[in-house]
Amino acid sequence: MSPILILALLPLVGALLVAALPNENVVRIKQAALASTLLTAFFGIYITTQFVAADTAMQFVQKNKWIPSFAINFSLGVDGLALVLILMSVVLTPLVILAGWNESEGGRWSVKVFYILILVLETMIIGVFAATDLFLFYVLFEAILIPVYFLIGGYGTGERAAAAVKFLMYGLFGGLLMLAAVIGVYVISSGAGHASFDITELSGLHAVMSSTTQDFLFLGFFIAFAIKAPLWPLHTWLPDAAKAGSPGTSILLLGVLDKIGTFGMIRFCITIFPDASKTFTPMIIVFSVTSIIYGAFLAIRARDLKRLIAYTSISHFGFITLGIFSMTSQGQSGATFYMFNHGFSTAALLMVGGWMIARRGSSTIADFGGLQRVTPVMAWMFFIAGMSSLALPGLASFVSEFLVLVGTYTRYPVAALIATLGIVLAALYILIPVQKALHGPTTPGNEDLPDLNLREKIAIAPVVAVIVAFGFYPSPLLNIINPASAHVIESAGFSDPAPTENAGK
């Protein structure tokens, strides 16, 4: 049994364990959930240390026949790209549980159901990143909507049912478009004499596809991923879902699940349809840049803390997509590293934001003020998270944003220049809430807010540590990411343009 399969099954075993516990014993349920996710996290870190970075083939491969009559296999495996995202997911999940220790209470259903949903979700997340069979990926891509739907609808706040439905409908619509494209890929591969869903074999399929077919199938995949990521103009579900979800759900949604979209663009869009990717790149670059700027403006205008964080994510996903479709190895590496960092900085923002909201009982930014004096530790944490979001040099997100912009500039200088504007706007959308919420006179009603307790400090510490550590010393991760990115670019038939002084003139 491959270590990746074991990793994916660990949370599921945890879910069974939680299910077996009695309903009343709330603390024991939480402990069991935390223990199984912690175990998963440590095992994930162990797997990362066993990964051979220089090898661009899939590693820890698990391959079993599943539905042979359709050439469907149950096959898992990771390359640098998948590994980094899995690592991010498994590290974040226990922190999410720890940070939102009490958010499972007061939901529509019992505490137990909440943790079962979270643990099942973690299994699916690992599976979706590790799937090397297109059909398996599709199955998990769709199925993952269900636990999130119940998490938002059952444990969220405000207009949670409507937000959950909107989330699910967008997701299903994208997924079903992708289903048509998946069927198309299958039919073409079987028409070419060898039916297959294996992504390594499918990467050679573009040779037998007409460019029109390739374009349509590419769009089927891309629209699904652009909804998931989300890219302007398909983003409208995200702020609602993020606002309605509990902080923990929103971390998993924004930090982890949305990465499936950008991951899919690299893994499927570029790898299977290199020619169509080339055709659509200019359009996608325009959408990405629009997302960066538009998301930033929405964030500046936002009055609600959770919506603000959702809008910043839209802007950040613009950067990630820009890096991916710059079709340079630097841009790709930057995008992958960006996905990792975005996971952690969003988690930090939402964790602190969640605590602030829980203490104050309101998510309106104007209700906060003077937190720096009342709750200094919480305020500092919010500040660091904000700085990470605006990519302050010295923090990990700076490295990735820089790589994306450099990688883009060598091929699309204009896009890179406009995207740089996004950094300026980021300073605005972060500093405005920092100033409003942390500084200035203490808003009446805030005087007695308690500062972070020990549990919360323990939850946020690893996140901040990751943000700072990889800011100063990113090479352990980049060493894993770079060969994978170079491999994607190379096997799709692109090459890095040599940087010249004249570029952009």
Add this chain to the structure above:
Amino acid sequence: MTFTAPVLEYALLAPILIVLAGALIGVLIEAFVASAIRPTAQLFVAIATIVIAFAQLVRVHGKSSATAAMGAVTFDGAGVLLQGSILIIALISFFLIADQDNFTAAAAAVPGSQEERESHQARIRTTEVFPLTLFAVAGMLLFPIASDLITLFVALEMLSLPLYLMAGLSRYRRLASQEAALKYFLLGAFSSAFFLFGAAFLYGYSSSLTFAGIQAAVTGGAGNDVFLLLGISLISIGLLFKVSAFPFHSWTPDVYQGAPTAITAFMAAATKVAAFGAILRLFYVALANAEWQWRPVMIVIAIATMVFGSLVAVAQRDAKRMLAYSSIAHAGFLLSGVIALSKSGLDASIFYLFVYGIATVGAFAIVTLVRDSAGEVTDLNRWSGLGKRSPIVASTFAFFLLAFAGIPMTSVFIGKFSAFSSAYQSGSVAIPIAGVLASAIAAFSYIRVIVLMFFKDPVEDGASVVIPSALTTTTIAATGAVTVILGIFPTPVINFIASTAYFLR
């Protein structure tokens, strides 16, 4: 002129003959057995009949490549599989039928009359429904193996006449039930007339009533094409009426709503299998070489059916009507397997028919449980908050709905996937595209129900869930299990179908 006595292969015809014998015994029980033990006796006879017939079917399936009864029926792999599906669906439907005090005591009494009240007070139970169902089952068993037009028509009437009656047997809402029966009867008679008219034209075209003869005439191409076209279209109307394809669907919602729910379950599942079986044989065997005449129209009908069914399902406020429109949409999805006109299309259709039939019986079985003092509650608004009071029943219903929506890890998804890919493989790209779009629309109507059950609070006059009897529990558990298991491990069944399903031409 000498008279040749027809040779009947009793061994091959055994399953049908056994079911007919069981039905006759049922009639005798009605006449001679004391009314107190009648329900038990009827149930026993019905179930024993189905089980023995199934055993016979298993026995003859080895010799299943023969024509019987002077070529009037053909035993081949596809026929046996369809007959097996019908018997399994009939068995679980009997569990539902047995459970109901849902049938009126005096079907012939005027609704609301003194006679009706008296018969209710006398606690008379309608047990005629058992032999009636068995007669219908016998017709259904004959329908997909009939290989000449007369036998096909006889089978059509044999399965329809009992169903017309059974639709009118509901204990509650007598008027609606009688209306349903009348409507079904009148429209059914109308469609039978179309069918006969079409058969006459096909006879005129080929001077043969057998499928083999028609096929030979089509291949020879010597006949009058106008007769062929008229024949195909009129006979198709008759058959498409039975599977409730657009625009011949208008009876479906009223009949599904008015009929007793157990009968609706049986009708929706088993009739569809039988009628699609007949359609498959007619188009795959007799008219395969005339594909240019019927295929384009069939594609239009399939797309119109799936889109129409999905769209109208969204507007439904009644559980049974919603399921009726969903069944119309599924008729469209199922037609894609007919359009494929290939071995993979045949395999896909048989698998899809079986799993859809099973899931349909399961979904209607749950509808029978949701009640108030005046019988079943099908008004969806009164289902709100059901998830709170009866989490297991509501979750199971939600699961069936997600299966209908085509969410992966359910059997219906595998069916849909294989049907769409077979249509795509035969060059009908429009089918999978329209199919996924229709699925997205249909998903909305299913999700609306899930929202109602789980995310809304119970209303004042809300429905409650009765504790299911052992038989209904068995039905629900078995259908649910099949839907999950065939969604995750469909391989044995798919392989079995692939190796067995073929048409003897």
